[in-house]
Amino acid sequence: MSALSRPFLPVLVRREHASLAIKLVAPSAALGLATLLNLGLYLLMGRDPVAVFHAMLLEPFLSWASFSEVLLKMGPLLLIAQGLAIGFRAKVFNIGAEGQFILGAIFASAIPIWLPQATGQWIWPAMLVLGALGGALWASLTAFWRVRLNANEILVSLMLALVAAQVLNYLLLGPWKDPAGFNFPQSVMFQYDAMVPILIPGTRVNVSLLIAFAFSLSAWVFMQRSFAGYKLQVGGLAPRAAGYAGFNEGRAIWLSLLIGGFAAGLAGAAEVAGPLGQLQRSISTGYGYAAIIVAYLGGLHPIGIVFSALLMAALYIGGDNAMVSANLPVAAVRVFQGSLLLAYLIAIAFVRYRLEWRDAAHGSAP
């Protein structure tokens, strides 16, 4: 008799099919659960939970000024998460998007740093392209290690993210340091033509948000409508079936990682060519890791991810608000992010299974 079928213990029974309503309820329930847990934590820390709740979850949506900042943060999260979700559905776990993001930012910065006098409308598009290539190149190392050397992509991509942070430090403390920057680890400010044009006048939201939406649309077409996307999904759901059907596993891994790296690199490029305007140490506030949560929270579906990216962006802005108005440490955002993913995984378990209370007298679970 196993531990799960002793008298009066709950047993998980797989649902025949989960309704769309339940699938939509799951993320909302997860948000509710995570919110409750974290407000409890703030109460224990001696903060006013109502004030934190207001600052963190409502304020980002209450004024156009702060909502435009949410949209600005949404861009990179949306891009990275869409790229990652494609890999996750193929069961290729690229968790080093942070590194691919950094390499994208570095590659893009090479143009304005090496050609500070250059002018013309070609500069920012060239930076975005170069950044995307840089991200894909960094991800290709992981793909090579996984396909040719059989190494675990989770560990390799994460180690490469830690190396990428050191590469960035090296450049900013050495060859790329702004000579007139009072020894701060940052590059020169980029010229005007290196900036992605503003999309909504009066805000910092730029054209890269449109690019992120266009990428989302392509991700939807690719995953739901193309044969290549179908092959990736079969490889993730039923690797053996994919093998029998002659779908090449190595190609699926290469494709997943290159798409993920491309998107993360593009996001990194858009960050330095957008709100930052220079290469600096804090180019990413954990976007690469937060995007993993965004991807799962959106159900690994291109449409769901649009909403979860918006939510995660609001959490970033709300966390900054709460830091100012409720004296909440910025680390609270990371705690919220982690608990949000856990709450989602709990909620999604109840989409897949329902609890049944059984006692041993009626026999064990089927």
Added chain:
Amino acid sequence: MNALEFIVAGMLAAATPFLLAALGEMVAERAGVLNLGVEGLMALGAVIAFIIVYHGGGHLLGFVAAGLASTALSLVFAVIALGLRANQVAVGLAIGILGQGLSALFGKSYESLTVKGLPKLSLPWLSDIPVIGGLFVEDVVVWLSLAATVAIWAIFAYTKTGLVVRAVGENPKAARALGYPVIAVRFAAVAFGGALAGFAGAYAAVVYTPLWADGMIAGRGWIAIALVVFGTWLTSRIFLGACLFGAVSLASLAAQTTGLDVSSQLLSSLPYLVTIVVLGIISSNRRLLKLNGVASLGEPFEQ
């Protein structure tokens, strides 16, 4: 003291956080559970131990509390990943992010503060041997970790407990048919791994570098997971791997202090680069991995 003596003397202490965390992960993986949250479990243990030692609670209480806190967090992993059969990769990542967040949150007002480490105990006579004598001058936690390594090796080599854990990892259906409680064994293995990760974090924070800095675990939890692969799930090889990483981190430290003309960023990324290279070498030997790997690793168990 020359560079070689410096590395020999400090190697075991530098290896201890890797060793403890990797052995804990090995036990969980032997039972078929892939817990990727080690970095977060270590970070939580580190901050709890630091806070307690800083407020005068002493090292023993610090280690116990760190072990308990990380065990509690690892049980959250177990409930969701094993009880609710969620994707182990995703749950592990979430636990890692949560643990690191909690660590930063709790440790915020302790940034850059220091505590006292532990005294070194030297073995008589052996510690007087030239060059390698430093190996025999270690603090009590290092000695206990070495004892734990031998104990874990013996449990897997000689006892029924070790056999049951391996059976549950290799073929959970067969283990269940023989009457072993698969889920309960996996819970216990995860909790054990959580406790060791907590001790590993505590050692890093209150003995090895007794100074609080956010992010001080610095990837050591991830390297510990890689060490399990390097060691092909064998205690003795994991011990050797941990020593290698202890030596690598000291070598980069030694190179920095001797003013060798290598950028400090290259030296800081040395452990990560070594991980990537060794992972490639070991993993490309597919037969070796297949021979020693755990058949049901990462798969949820449904009876």
